[in-house]
Amino acid sequence: MAVGEGRVVAFVLCVTEIGKEYEVVEKIKDIARQVGVEVEAYVVYGEYDVAVKIVADNLKKIDKAVTMIRSIPSIMRTVTLIAAE
Secondary structure, eight states, X not given: OOTTTTOEEEEEEEEEOTTXXXXXXXHHHHHHHHXXXXXXXXXXXXXXXXXXXXXXXXXXXXXXXXXHHXXXXXXXXXXXXXXXX
């Protein structure tokens, strides 16, 4: 389903503690199952350590997932982007 068809897409860029990237990706996948959102999470190289794509059927689920991601102790900083149509 496209963004304009009742789906919300967000991207979360994370800076993690050194060496915690893969652990964070697994925790994010667990959060996705708990919240009921689709997630793609990748370890990336550059300014950020983990890049996450979240797809949900409403903004409330995006908010819950992002809030839970931001509470992972190994994450030091995040930037969240909500996609436009």
